[in-house]
Amino acid sequence: xxxxxxPVVLQVDQVKKRIGKKWIIxxxxxxxxxxxxFGFLGPNGSGKTTTIRMLVDLIKPTEGQIELCGYNVxxxxxxxxxxxxxxxxxxxxYTYLTGWENLEHFARMQPGIDHVRIQEVVDIVRLEGRIHxxxxxxxxxxxxxxxxxxxxxxxxxxxxxxEPTNGLDPKGIKELRAFIRELADQGMxxxxxxxxxxxxxxxxxxxxxxxxxxxxxxxxxxxxIEEGSNYVVWHLEPAQEGRVVLQAQQGIELVHVADIQLDExxxxxxxxxxWVTQMDPDRISDVVKVLVGSGIQVHSVQKMxxxxxxxxxxxxxxxxxx
Amino acid sequence: xxxxxxxxxxxxIKMMKKRRFLVVILILLVLxxxxxxxxxxxxxNNREKFKDWRHTLQQQITDNQNSLASDRVxxxxxxxxxxxxxxxxxxxxxxxxxxxxxxxxxxxSFMENSSSLxxxxxxxxxxxxxxxxxxxxxxxxMLLTRPVRRWRILLSKLLTLTIFVGLIILTTFVLSYxxxxxxxxxxxxxxPVFTGFQITGVEVDISGVHPVPQWLYLIMQxxxxxxxxxxxxxxxxxxxxxxxxxxASIVTMMAAIIAGSILTNMASSWPSAKYLFMVNLxxxxxxxGSPPPIEGMxxxxxxxxxxxxxxxxxxxxxxxxxxxxxxx
Numbered sequence: 001x002x003x004x005x006x007p008v009v010l011q012v013d014q015v016k017k018r019i020g021k022k023w024i025i026x027x028x029x030x031x032x033x034x035x036x037x038f039g040f041l042g043p044n045g046s047g048k049t050t051t052i053r054m055l056v057d058l059i060k061p062t063e064g065q066i067e068l069c070g071y072n073v074x075x076x077x078x079x080x081x082x083x084x085x086x087x088x089x090x091x092x093x094y095t096y097l098t099g100w101e102n103l104e105h106f107a108r109m110q111p112g113i114d115h116v117r118i119q120e121v122v123d124i125v126r127l128e129g130r131i132h133x134x135x136x137x138x139x140x141x142x143x144x145x146x147x148x149x150x151x152x153x154x155x156x157x158x159x160x161x162x163e164p165t166n167g168l169d170p171k172g173i174k175e176l177r178a179f180i181r182e183l184a185d186q187g188m189x190x191x192x193x194x195x196x197x198x199x200x201x202x203x204x205x206x207x208x209x210x211x212x213x214x215x216x217x218x219x220x221x222x223x224x225i226e227e228g229s230n231y232v233v234w235h236l237e238p239a240q241e242g243r244v245v246l247q248a249q250q251g252i253e254l255v256h257v258a259d260i261q262l263d264e265x266x267x268x269x270x271x272x273x274x275w276v277t278q279m280d281p282d283r284i285s286d287v288v289k290v291l292v293g294s295g296i297q298v299h300s301v302q303k304m305x306x307x308x309x310x311x312x313x314x315x316x317x318x319x320x321x322x
Numbered sequence: 323x324x325x326x327x328x329x330x331x332x333x334x335i336k337m338m339k340k341r342r343f344l345v346v347i348l349i350l351l352v353l354x355x356x357x358x359x360x361x362x363x364x365x366x367n368n369r370e371k372f373k374d375w376r377h378t379l380q381q382q383i384t385d386n387q388n389s390l391a392s393d394r395v396x397x398x399x400x401x402x403x404x405x406x407x408x409x410x411x412x413x414x415x416x417x418x419x420x421x422x423x424x425x426x427x428x429x430x431s432f433m434e435n436s437s438s439l440x441x442x443x444x445x446x447x448x449x450x451x452x453x454x455x456x457x458x459x460x461x462x463x464m465l466l467t468r469p470v471r472r473w474r475i476l477l478s479k480l481l482t483l484t485i486f487v488g489l490i491i492l493t494t495f496v497l498s499y500x501x502x503x504x505x506x507x508x509x510x511x512x513x514p515v516f517t518g519f520q521i522t523g524v525e526v527d528i529s530g531v532h533p534v535p536q537w538l539y540l541i542m543q544x545x546x547x548x549x550x551x552x553x554x555x556x557x558x559x560x561x562x563x564x565x566x567x568x569x570a571s572i573v574t575m576m577a578a579i580i581a582g583s584i585l586t587n588m589a590s591s592w593p594s595a596k597y598l599f600m601v602n603l604x605x606x607x608x609x610x611g612s613p614p615p616i617e618g619m620x621x622x623x624x625x626x627x628x629x630x631x632x633x634x635x636x637x638x639x640x641x642x643x644x645x646x647x648x649x650x
Binding site: 078089 | 328331335459466645
């Protein structure tokens with residue numbers, strides 16, 4: 001991917017926040033570039049929403065800098081915020097106005113947005129049929145789309161979506177994913193927060209993992225997966241003899257199923273007498289040859305990538321969530 | 323300025339769509355006929371006691387003129403009576419019955435009576451949730467993440483509030499004139515009203531008393547009501563910035579205003595109470611010449627006290643709104 005050469009849209013540098021005497025955010029840094037979908041992953045209460053609020057000047061950081069397209073958000077919000085569209089938590093719009101009136105309302109707050117542009121964003125989020133109805137008659141999915149329409153009004157360079165799939169049905173989530181990808185392909189940077197690892201895996205190019213107000217890792221989603229140790233699941237018969245052969249191999253380590261976090265859904269379909277090893281995946285065919293040579297039947301061999309959940313749990317090992 | 327106008331437009335649209343102003347108009351449409359009916363009953367009773375008002379008035383004038391000749395009557399009384407005689411004579415000459423209310427007189431007394439509680443209540447209905455409702459519904463997050471500085475947003479809300487305070491007073495004026503006029507008649511604009519009484523201690527200084535036409539008196543009165551209403555609006559505005567819940571903000575303001583009207587009745591022995599904003603709100607008393615709630619209070623004094631309170635409230639509102647973290 002050539003995205004490393006794209007300009008940095010959002011730069012967060014050593015941001016800290018103290019509320020009262022308690023430090024909520026202990027130092028968060030990351031960059032978001034044009035054209036990428038950047039995931040922001042962390043459990044509830046990890047400081048995700050506080051960080052997002054600091055990105056859009058709802059909360060002032062105690063220390064550190066946040067720059068949007070080169071403008072400091074807190075010192076120069078009028079310049080910086082024109083490049084951002086955002087939905088913080090739920091898409092809150094005026095329920096006593098129609099969708100169209102809501103968009104007109106937010107269009108008036110920024111110069112250069114006319115009715116043509118409003119019609120454009122209505123078409124983009126496919127809300128034409130109901131746009132002149134009162135928002136209180138909208139479903140959550142429609143409010144979400146109206147929120148995105150509002151965020152897109154000012155042709156932002158960065159779109160910030162806080163837990164965007166909350167309350168959406170599977171079809172809606174799939175549509176949203178495709179929609180976000182489309183925006184990114186057009187050169188927009190999209191910042192998506194989530195507490196669901198699978199969602200980030202499916203949606204994002206890069207991810208920052210946050211817990212208890214600290215960023216634990218920033219990197220490409222795929223790289224982070226590669227970095228994680230790889231597990232191989234063996235289904236052998238007879239099982240005990242197979243185990244002896246596996247243990248005899250160099251560089252193969254048997255691990256207890258109970259000690260590791262594998263995707264439970266993937267293990268569900270397997271027999272209980274499987275062995276899990278930690279090894280270099282390139283050696284799988286060699287080992288299979290040895291096993292077959294020893295007269296052991298190999299029913300299945302499966303390479304498993306660690307999920308982000310595993311990564312996350314490994315990074316936060318020993319720290320319980322307060 | 324061209325950046326603030328669209329924001330004021332936004333706030334005005336929201337205010338109208340929330341139907342707050344409609345509620346105010348409905349309340350007025352229900353209450354004014356009630357008061358008009360009550361006033362009509364009073365007028366009917368008077369008419370039954372005195373058959374022809376001209377005879378009654380002529381008798382009053384003659385009695386007073388007789389007493390002016392007497393040496394036993396103090397000079398101050400004589401002066402006051404001379405004025406009253408002139409006033410009555412004026413009424414007689416212009417064939418206007420001073421005791422029969424017309425539309426304009428009704429407006430005058432209705433506005434005066436509603437300036438202490440009723441109009442502040444209507445103002446609060448609009449001012450109390452102008453900021454807090456954005457926080458309750460969470461729309462403040464949308465409002466403050468647009469590329470507009472926070473003080474501009476708050477200023478647009480304040481300007482909108484100013485417009486609506488004006489509209490409330492204007493509507494009260496117009497509706498009370500139209501409704502009462504249909505019963506009492508629409509005349510009375512040029513009827514003289516006496517103003518300029520100076521009260522020092524128990525003495526009434528009438529050296530400055532002069533008649534003004536009722537239309538001029540009404541303008542002055544409305545101006546004073548607008549001023550005290552704006553002070554109430556600004557204080558409610560501040561509470562709305564400070565308190566998240568709309569109900570809490572209405573109750574806080576209401577408690578302060580009612581405390582004011584109670585204090586007015588009992589604070590004569592507590593002179594420093596005159597620095598509280600609530601006892602200064604009824605500015606129309608200075609115009610009518612009724613004694614002030616606490617000795618030593620004058621119109622400039624009250625205007626000054628109210629201005630200081632309003633400026634402090636504005637300072638706090640803007641300071642808090644531009645600095646605070648939006649956490650909820």
